[in-house]
Amino acid sequence: MELFDNLLMGLSTALQLNNLIFCLIGVVIGTAIGVLPGIGPIPTVALLLPFTFGLSPASAMIMLAGIFYGAQYGGSTTAILVNVPGETSSVVTCIDGHEMAKQGRAGTALAIAAIASFFAGTMATIVIAVLSVPLSVLALKFTAVEYFSLLVLGLIAAVVLAHGSVAKSLAMVLLGLLLGLVGIDVSSGVARMTFGIAALSDGLDFVPIAMGLFGLGEIIANLERPAERRVVSQSIRSLIPSWGDLRAAFPAVVRGTALGSVLGVLPGGGAALPPFSSYALEKKLARDPSRFGKGAIEGVAGPEAANNAGAQTSFIPLLTLGIPANALMALMIGALMMQGIQPGPQIMTEQPKLVWGVIASMWVGNLMLLIINLPLIGLWVSMLKIPYRLLFPAIVLFCCIGTYGIANSLFNVWLMMGCALIGYFFIKIGVEPAPLLLGLVLGPQLEENFRRAMLIADGDFTVFLSRPISAVILAVVAALLLAMLSPAILRTRKEALAE
Amino acid sequence: MSMPSLARAIAAAVLTVCALAPSGAGAQNFERPVRLIVPFAPGGTSDILARLISPKLSAAIGQSVVVENKPGAAGNLGADAVAKAQPDGHTLLLMDVGSLATAPSLFSDLTFDVQKDLAPISMVMFGPYVLAVHESVPAKTSKELIEYAKANPNKLTVANSGVGGANHITAVVMAKELGIQWKNVPYKGGAAASRAVVSGESGVIINGAAATMPFVTNKQLVGLAVTGEQRIASAPDLPTFKEAGLPGGDAGTWQGILTTGGTPPAMVARLNAEIRKILELPEIQQKIAEQGGVVRAQSPEEFRNWLKDATTRWGTIIREAGIKGS
Numbered sequence: 069m070e071l072f073d074n075l076l077m078g079l080s081t082a083l084q085l086n087n088l089i090f091c092l093i094g095v096v097i098g099t100a101i102g103v104l105p106g107i108g109p110i111p112t113v114a115l116l117l118p119f120t121f122g123l124s125p126a127s128a129m130i131m132l133a134g135i136f137y138g139a140q141y142g143g144s145t146t147a148i149l150v151n152v153p154g155e156t157s158s159v160v161t162c163i164d165g166h167e168m169a170k171q172g173r174a175g176t177a178l179a180i181a182a183i184a185s186f187f188a189g190t191m192a193t194i195v196i197a198v199l200s201v202p203l204s205v206l207a208l209k210f211t212a213v214e215y216f217s218l219l220v221l222g223l224i225a226a227v228v229l230a231h232g233s234v235a236k237s238l239a240m241v242l243l244g245l246l247l248g249l250v251g252i253d254v255s256s257g258v259a260r261m262t263f264g265i266a267a268l269s270d271g272l273d274f275v276p277i278a279m280g281l282f283g284l285g286e287i288i289a290n291l292e293r294p295a296e297r298r299v300v301s302q303s304i305r306s307l308i309p310s311w312g313d314l315r316a317a318f319p320a321v322v323r324g325t326a327l328g329s330v331l332g333v334l335p336g337g338g339a340a341l342p343p344f345s346s347y348a349l350e351k352k353l354a355r356d357p358s359r360f361g362k363g364a365i366e367g368v369a370g371p372e373a374a375n376n377a378g379a380q381t382s383f384i385p386l387l388t389l390g391i392p393a394n395a396l397m398a399l400m401i402g403a404l405m406m407q408g409i410q411p412g413p414q415i416m417t418e419q420p421k422l423v424w425g426v427i428a429s430m431w432v433g434n435l436m437l438l439i440i441n442l443p444l445i446g447l448w449v450s451m452l453k454i455p456y457r458l459l460f461p462a463i464v465l466f467c468c469i470g471t472y473g474i475a476n477s478l479f480n481v482w483l484m485m486g487c488a489l490i491g492y493f494f495i496k497i498g499v500e501p502a503p504l505l506l507g508l509v510l511g512p513q514l515e516e517n518f519r520r521a522m523l524i525a526d527g528d529f530t531v532f533l534s535r536p537i538s539a540v541i542l543a544v545v546a547a548l549l550l551a552m553l554s555p556a557i558l559r560t561r562k563e564a565l566a567e
Numbered sequence: 568m569s570m571p572s573l574a575r576a577i578a579a580a581v582l583t584v585c586a587l588a589p590s591g592a593g594a595q596n597f598e599r600p601v602r603l604i605v606p607f608a609p610g611g612t613s614d615i616l617a618r619l620i621s622p623k624l625s626a627a628i629g630q631s632v633v634v635e636n637k638p639g640a641a642g643n644l645g646a647d648a649v650a651k652a653q654p655d656g657h658t659l660l661l662m663d664v665g666s667l668a669t670a671p672s673l674f675s676d677l678t679f680d681v682q683k684d685l686a687p688i689s690m691v692m693f694g695p696y697v698l699a700v701h702e703s704v705p706a707k708t709s710k711e712l713i714e715y716a717k718a719n720p721n722k723l724t725v726a727n728s729g730v731g732g733a734n735h736i737t738a739v740v741m742a743k744e745l746g747i748q749w750k751n752v753p754y755k756g757g758a759a760a761s762r763a764v765v766s767g768e769s770g771v772i773i774n775g776a777a778a779t780m781p782f783v784t785n786k787q788l789v790g791l792a793v794t795g796e797q798r799i800a801s802a803p804d805l806p807t808f809k810e811a812g813l814p815g816g817d818a819g820t821w822q823g824i825l826t827t828g829g830t831p832p833a834m835v836a837r838l839n840a841e842i843r844k845i846l847e848l849p850e851i852q853q854k855i856a857e858q859g860g861v862v863r864a865q866s867p868e869e870f871r872n873w874l875k876d877a878t879t880r881w882g883t884i885i886r887e888a889g890i891k892g893s
Contacts, residue, residue: 113609209766254755267639270640385762390782391765395608395610402611402615405615475644476635477637477644516755524768
């Protein structure tokens with residue numbers, strides 16, 4: 069019953085009028101920056117930090133958290149409508165979501181994304197309230213060895229992810245891994261492939277590459293098609309998803325939520341692993357995998373649920389251990405320190421009102437987001453009626469502002485422009501950029517953890533098999549590989565891919 | 568941030584981008600908004616300090632002070648931007664100056680000269696390090712730790728926040744002076760290093776007390792000693808390195824403010840006076856104490872000497888230990 073008391077105490081904080089208002093401000097700002105491509109929560113929160121000094125700690129945290137999970141809702145909007153992923157988490161949503169939009173089902177895709185996000189957000193709030201402590205213990209069980217095995221699994225999933233030839237998607241993963249090597253090596257401090265350019269020393273930023281390859285590449289490809297052949301501008305069918313849609317999407321939402329809740333807790337895995345893994349899982353489980361990449365509703369519902377659940381459970385290490393799981397959580401710690409609150413493992417016992425207030429506000433915020441987002445869908449979809457000659461320059465402009473704002477660097481803008489041309493080339497030769505992005509995100513972590521594991525174990529390879537969690541994950545990898553290579557599966561895959 | 572000040576900040580940003588021609592007026596007056604560059608991502612110690620100081624400095628000089636995060640290349644990107652700015656005191660740099668002292672030895676292709684292209688204004692704070700171990704390490708005191716390390720060479724792993732960072736160098740100095748051998752394991756930043764030691768992946772950590780002390784307070788790590796001249800308020804029973812007979816007692820986070828090299832001395836003096844006034848304010852002192860630090864105001868001359876001295880000392884250690892940058 070202690071849990072019930074805690075949640076009631078949290079609600080009493082979250083439902084105070086001023087906190088409700090700050091929660092609303094947070095989720096509205098979050099939705100807005102999520103919709104604007106490239107303008108992510110991190111620069112926004114950094115900009116608003118000074119403003120939070122004057123607030124009570126609970127109001128400040130409630131608002132900043134709202135910005136973060138609100139952005140996850142908005143991020144799917146541009147991914148579906150114009151194929152621009154604003155965040156790592158919405159790359160996967162582009163694959164089937166934009167396809168649905170092209171088929172005139174943009175409204176359905178947006179509604180399913182919002183509903184999946186709300187369901188996941190609600191469940192993740194319960195997970196945080198009930199399972200924070202055991203999950204944080206699990207997160208601490210993950211050392212370099214377990215991370216390495218998990219990342220191998222993620223990369224294998226990347227190959228499953230792509231539709232089209234296995235050879236092409238393998239090539240793209242490898243290209244992504246190569247690009248991920250650029251920058252100063254964590255383990256030795258040596259600069260690799262930086263060509264003396266200081267801007268490259270921290271590696272290639274994910275956002276400009278994602279926006280260039282997906283969004284801008286798509287825009288260039290669209291320019292060569294005559295405007296009247298625009299599929300997207302066909303009459304938009306009803307915005308409310310049919311029962312059939314909901315029935316098809318629901319199991320994927322539940323699975324995505326479970327997957328996202330667990331993976332979100334792991335520091336570093338936060339943004340990329342949950343949606344990518346969920347997509348791969350849905351594709352594996354689907355009766356007809358060939359629908360994926362052609363507008364499968366599960367391909368939107370699962371990953372959207374996973375990324376929202378993951379975004380929220382990434383608060384667990386912060387709330388229970390005082391350890392930031394990602395750059396945004398580090399900012400939150402900064403915000404707390406400014407308030408004179410020492411973040412750390414003691415925060416739950418010393419500041420119960422604050423911690424439970426933030427947890428309860430997440431559910432309140434998710435409800436607000438659903439209420440805000442569903443009526444807005446009509447408005448977003450009508451955006452697609454804007455003529456290309458106005459819409460495209462606006463998207464390019466926002467992408468440039470967002471990319472520049474990440475680190476106030478012009479280099480990223482040029483990088484994005486270069487990737488736009490490469491993205492166009494990829495569309496022309498018919499390869500999927502998604503595996504490349506996964507390689508780019510996971511590659512550096514894979515290498516870092518492998519080398520660290522080897523350094524600590526004195527180069528003994530058996531550690532990967534002698535530690536139970538790692539051994540289980542590697543067994544799953546082996547099973548996946550066997551399944552992929554076995555002739556029967558190979559045949560069905562060929563049939564499935566024959567277009 | 569209230570609406571008018573937000574509007575001011577936006578206007579300031581726009582004006583800064585427009586790169587107004589330098590004015591020929593008296594060097595001590597501020598003609599346009601001042602940029603305070605923090606070469607790290609938002610949320611870290613430097614960033615928090617910058618956001619504490621900027622409104623006060625803005626009020627003192629009658630111009631907006633805009634905090635700008637330019638992360639990248641271990642702080643070198645932001646430092647480079649300041650090094651190449653107009654030498655008129657309108658572009659300031661707030662960072663952990665330990666990285667400035669080690670950069671010349673770590674990076675062969677550094678694009679600026681720390682001594683020539685940057686002008687020190689004042690040190691801001693010193694943040695002590697805490698030496699702590701995971702409970703699986705059989706040592707409850709520094710003495711036991713040294714004995715264990717001597718008996719088991721290369722068995723202990725020390726987590727650091729990056730190759731060539733100040734805490735990595737401290738671990739190297741300790742090993743050399745004490746005649747022990749342990750493995751240095753680099754992580755991406757202090758938070759990741761702390762996590763690794765809390766989870767037991769690595770055994771030992773030497774890291775900023777502000778970030779690592781809570782784990783000691785909560786019994787997740789065993790604290791052994793702190794750097795600095797005196798014990799810290801949050802853990803009065805932890806001896807200083809000096810008391811515990813450990814080398815490297817002056818290691819820690821040194822945060823300072825610099826501007827572009829070649830800025831007129833009168834301008835540097837004005838900035839130094841304003842910043843020292845701010846550092847004397849009780850609320851700022853209290854906020855810095857909450858960061859686990861002590862205010863360290865200095866004259867530009869003292870700061871310059873500290874930087875020269877640290878560059879030489881740490882440079883020698885880096886070369887002897889063969890720590891590689893690029």
